[in-house]
Amino acid sequence: MNSAIARTASAFPIRAADRLNRLPTQFFASLVEKANARIAQGHDVINLGQGNPDRPTPPHIVRALQEAAPDPLYHKYPPFSGFHFLKEAIAKRYLEDYGVRLDPNTEVAILFGGKTGLVEISQCLLNAGDVCLVPDPGYPDYWSGVALAGARMSFMPLLESNGYLPDFSAIPADDVKKAKLMFVNYPNNPTAATAPASFYDETIRFAAANGIVVVSDFAYGAIGFDGKRPVSFLERPGAKEVGVEMYTLSKTYNMAGWRVGFALGNAEVIRLINLIQDHYYVSLFGGIQAAAAAALTGPQDCVRELNAVYESRRNALFSALRRIGWEATPSAGSFFAWLPVPKGYGSAELADKLLTEANVVVAPGIGFGASGEGYVRVGLLSSEERLEEAVERIGKLNLFG
Numbered sequence: 001m002n003s004a005i006a007r008t009a010s011a012f013p014i015r016a017a018d019r020l021n022r023l024p025t026q027f028f029a030s031l032v033e034k035a036n037a038r039i040a041q042g043h044d045v046i047n048l049g050q051g052n053p054d055r056p057t058p059p060h061i062v063r064a065l066q067e068a069a070p071d072p073l074y075h076k077y078p079p080f081s082g083f084h085f086l087k088e089a090i091a092k093r094y095l096e097d098y099g100v101r102l103d104p105n106t107e108v109a110i111l112f113g114g115k116t117g118l119v120e121i122s123q124c125l126l127n128a129g130d131v132c133l134v135p136d137p138g139y140p141d142y143w144s145g146v147a148l149a150g151a152r153m154s155f156m157p158l159l160e161s162n163g164y165l166p167d168f169s170a171i172p173a174d175d176v177k178k179a180k181l182m183f184v185n186y187p188n189n190p191t192a193a194t195a196p197a198s199f200y201d202e203t204i205r206f207a208a209a210n211g212i213v214v215v216s217d218f219a220y221g222a223i224g225f226d227g228k229r230p231v232s233f234l235e236r237p238g239a240k241e242v243g244v245e246m247y248t249l250s251k252t253y254n255m256a257g258w259r260v261g262f263a264l265g266n267a268e269v270i271r272l273i274n275l276i277q278d279h280y281y282v283s284l285f286g287g288i289q290a291a292a293a294a295a296l297t298g299p300q301d302c303v304r305e306l307n308a309v310y311e312s313r314r315n316a317l318f319s320a321l322r323r324i325g326w327e328a329t330p331s332a333g334s335f336f337a338w339l340p341v342p343k344g345y346g347s348a349e350l351a352d353k354l355l356t357e358a359n360v361v362v363a364p365g366i367g368f369g370a371s372g373e374g375y376v377r378v379g380l381l382s383s384e385e386r387l388e389e390a391v392e393r394i395g396k397l398n399l400f401g
Helices: 003-011 027-040 059-068 084-098 114-125 141-149 173-178 197-210 267-278 286-297 301-323 347-358 384-395
Strands: 108-111 131-136 152-157 179-185 213-217 243-248 261-265 336-340 375-379
Touching: 027 347, 059 286, 084 108, 084 261, 084 286, 108 114, 108 267, 114 141, 114 179, 114 213, 114 243, 114 261, 114 267, 131 141, 131 173, 141 152, 173 179, 179 197, 197 213, 243 267, 261 267, 301 336, 301 384, 347 375, 347 384
Parallel strands: 131 152, 131 179, 179 213, 213 243
Antiparallel strands: 108 261, 243 261, 336 375
16 A cells, blocks of 8 residues: 555544444443453453353254254255244244244244344334333343434333332333333343233233333243243233244353344234344354254253253352352342342442452443442352352452451
8 A cells, every 4th residue: 555545544534323323332341351351360260240151052952053054955045034944943932831822924033142133123113212111220232222223211220129120100201101112121131030920911001001012031031940930921911912022042052152032922023123134134044043943842951951050050159148148139030140239339349349359250230220230240150169169259358247
């Protein structure tokens, strides 16, 4: 490149579109950087701050991909909305697990992971000036989709005093009037709370009365403790009339890297999701779709075994917490624990202290919204021994009297 071209290139103005400038800051990026810096310095860091499943995908699912990969059918473009056999598989699984009947043709959309659907749905349903009701604390990618749509969020505080369920009567009347979309998420990230059937009945009534589409983020639907199976939004009468549920194979089958999810329910919302995806994608690689179908229709022992692993880890963690005087409500579902910070600390301040003085990574609650302040999130994504070691290290800091 000659000097004149170089000068022109260096001065050439690249301006991001306004929609990108509206995106929220990735709060946890700095947390990851700090943790990596400690590791680079040679410290033995126990990372409990992330939500990345730590166990491998079950072997029979991997074999299904290995067997499907050589099939020339899957080397071509797949159908835009995905193979029908995969839609049939998810419909079969929902019927067996929840008693929910889904039409594979009109009530199932294949997603590139649940995260993609949670961002896309705002593009499908929100215009500038519309309001989206968002749980606080909640999954930050809800915010991303709303920001890209140019809409506004109205936060629904999830308080321990209300079982970490939103209080619809506390939402400002003007926000309810302008709201077009609402996210709910149980088992909940980050609070690890679950929702009873009565909550979904109330949600359906509220949504129907106010013309609000419900998105139930059911990412942790397979993970419930103490013999209690998490309730699906779609199990409740009227659910399909007002909304959809988003499900992912990431947590149920340890398939986070495979990027397979589904939107299920209201036929018009499903049509809109398929429409926007027609302009972005040509669906997932067919071999992955075949393996996903094998996961859904094959033996479910691996799902029950994984749930048992997380419950055992939860029990080990909370037993260790009690030993050091850190009192908290045991998780009801998901693979997280939601712990109150000791007096005198903010959540980010405590997270920094635990990293620098105990080499333990936790996620500060403030990163999930203003109502998350006062808590930290811990992942059940290490062995029982490492979880207990992390708590033992924290105990040496004498934070709890």
